[in-house]
Amino acid sequence: MCSTDDFFVIQDREWIAERIERRVEVNMEKSVGSLQEQALKRKERLKALRDKQLHGRDQEDGEPENKKATLEEPTEEKHRELKLRNYTPEDEELKGRQVPKAKPASVEDKVKDQLEAANPEPIIEEVDLANLAPRKPDWDLKRDVAKKLEKLERRTQRAIAELIRLEWKSYLHHHDRFAAFAEGVLQ
Template sequence: MEQSVGSLQEQALKRKERLKALRGRQLQVRDGEEGEPDRKKERAEEEAEEERHRELKLRNYTPEDEELKERQVPKAKPASVEDKVKDQLEAAKPESVIEEVDLANLAPRKPDWDLKRDVAKKLEKLERRTQKAIAELIRDRLKGSEEELAGAVGAIGVTAEGDSD
């Protein structure tokens, strides 16, 4: 078993060396094709980022050294809390109370209110038809009473003529 473990380690080392060689070749090919300016830009950006991260910022510490005093961050002034509190209190004030209260909205609805609402359109159509039918009946009666009146007037006229003769 020890021999196989040793041979496995040797194979692993050989693989690592081959991978390093491949990576090196790939980097050389890329540098040749793309050119070195891109690499230089990337390196410069990385160095600039590192410098930014390394830059010392002193917020709470007051240094005695002049160079460090330049890096001291100016003290922040607290924001006015009173203005914010006033704004929140004004926003929280209740709106003026409605002077007129609609009792229909306050009263509880009857259990069949939704049924009435759904049938209301159909009832409107029926109501119109009913009104038309009633109007026709009244016209018919008026025509009938006019004929009776005409007959009565005619009968009175006939009797009056008979009396005057």
């Protein structure tokens, strides 16, 4: 058996589901409506383009008036001047139109330019490998501790030098005692 609370929960769920369905339907209708509007606009543009192509140039083609006037006027036919490059004419009139043999352009200048362009500028010869190689994750820690390590290194070198001096003194002291002992024994 369902209690009244369960009944209201079920009713609320059904009501929420209906609201969601209505919203989805409304949104779909809006998106379909906008798609249809876009399709109609596209069809109108295509129709206008077809009409423009079929009926030639209309007044709406955007050309200035002076160009339109020159297009409508009959133009005189202009012939290009005849240039004879590969044909040796036999007629005297045509011999005057013969183009003289072209001399090949100097290739040496072009080759020099290309060779100069091919020579790259000298690259810096000293390339620090530390800048090229990727850094280790603790490089910043090492950089921060470097000054303290320099101090410790100096102290370590002083201490080592002091120990060497002490060892040398003790060696000499023992050596002197041994030498004195040896002299006493030998005498």
